[in-house]
Amino acid sequence: MGALGDLGGLIMTPLYYAISAVLVAWHWMLTQIGLDPDSGLTWVLSVIGLTLTVRAALIPLFVKQIKSSRNMQLIQPKVKELQKKYGHDRERLAQETMKLYKESGTNPFASCLPILIQMPIFLALFRLLDHHAAKGDGKAFITTELAHSFQNAELFGVIPLKATFLKADGSTAVMVVAALLVIAMTATTFTTQRQLMSKNMPADALSGPYAQQQKLLLYVLPVVFAVGGIAFPIAVLFYWTTSNLWTMGQQFYVIRNNPAPGTAAETAKKERDRLKAEKHGRKVEPEAEALPVVEEPRPQARQQPKKQSKKQRKQTPGQRPSPTPKPKTEGGTDA
Template sequence: MGFLGDIGSAIMTPLYYAVSGILLVWHELFSQVLPETSGYTWVLSIIGLTVTIRTLLIPLFVKQIKSSRNMQLLQPQIKALQQKYKHDRQKLQQEQMKLFQDTGTNPLASCLPLILQMPVFFALFRVIDRAAQLGDDGGGRGFMTDQDAEQLQGATLLGARIADTFINTDLIGTRVLTMTLVVIMVATQFITQRQLMAKNMPADALSGPYAQQQKMLLYILPFVFAISGVIFPLGVLFYWVTSNIWTMGQQFYVIRNNPGPGTPAFKAKQERDAKKGRTVTEDPLESAKQAEIEAKPKPTRNQPKNKARNQRKKGGKP
């Protein structure tokens, strides 16, 4: 357990410094116009931290969109491989991996922004949680000093202390604001996922076991966030809500202006372009399907062999 703890500390310690450093830079900026001990100053600093992290993740988000689009375009070929090697699972996996490598597609790229955000989320959780539990050894972590931690611990917003959680406070204001943020967090998570499934997924992707799994997650994840939200410090909830709103807005912009092929959003963009007199972009997914149909060998019709006149008479009905 000590060895694993050392590994975890080696991974998280740089993140503590990065998160606390960015947080304190924003705090210093907002302290120029607001009291440095104010809850508004600390909450705006957390929002600034969120914007900074999400801005740094934009290249990964672009990569995620490209990978998702490639996956949609490859669906006809993947289905053909599944049909061809349905009795040889190992060969199917090899051929799929070869297809992904040849086309430069990474099926895991869609998870990268979320995966890379989680360590930052936990680092912020630990920074705020340590400040909330200010003890004899101080509450500073990373670049945050004990004085900074003391300020954060006592900072209030609308009668709520931003370092407290729903379950460790007796303040009504903290509980009301916490539940409000949990509701917003759950709603934005649901709307973002629903928007993706309804507008930016082709009809073929909405059927099958994978689609059913996505639909289950659509309704299960909000409950998970709602339950876990009561143990998060209020400041961490501000981070998560801001991140969700960023994701929702970013996804809306991408779906509207650069939608995936073969999706309702792509057809809607074609209609808008047609109304504005712009050149209507061809749907690459439909083109790929049409090319696949045209590439299939057409059945040949067996023509009867030429027969002599007397042979045709003999073969005919009397």
């Protein structure tokens, strides 16, 4: 356990310093424009600023996630063909599937990268706010003075940021705000996943193992967040809800402006482009439809000349060969 603890500390300590630096920087900037440094609103806005900073830094990973998800959707028909061909041989199927991923430049784990990267950040923030700042114990760049400031900060003067739904101390206001934030966190998670499946997945990709994985996440993740959310401090709930809203807006922008081929989002974009072009007086040429393939008539086989005897070949061209004389009977008449 000691070795695991040391490894965890080695991983989390840099995150403590990075997250606390961003959080303290936002808190300092907000106090410079006149906000009360000990106000709950100031600390909530600092947490939201931290969220926006983290998510902006993760944009390259999000772009990679979108590309990987799109490739996964587009190669689903080929995956199904491999399953039909090598379904009886799991080892060969796995080899051919990985070969297909490599040839198409698809990483099946890239779609999980933003979540995997965010989890340590979330845990570090949770530890900073719940186990250090909320208890007045400074950590990294959060000094003891700032920790006491956060410990006593209250939103609207009645909702402590360190409080949770389970530890509301009988405060109805805390329970209501915490419940609303948990519902918002759960709803935004569900909406984001649902938006991806309903608008930016081709019909062929809505069946198969990848689609089953997406459907599982659609219902499991919101339940996980709802169950875990009741134990999160109010400040952490603001972080996660803001992060979900960022994800939903970012994904909406990508789906709207760069949809995957063969999806409902692509059809909607083409219709918007057509209406926009007509509004500006430009004529939009309809896409060429595939014409039926007409087979060209095959050339008639060249008729081979009949075999001729040597005598016939010596005759003058154009001269008809003389008829063969008929044999005569005994009376001198022709048979």
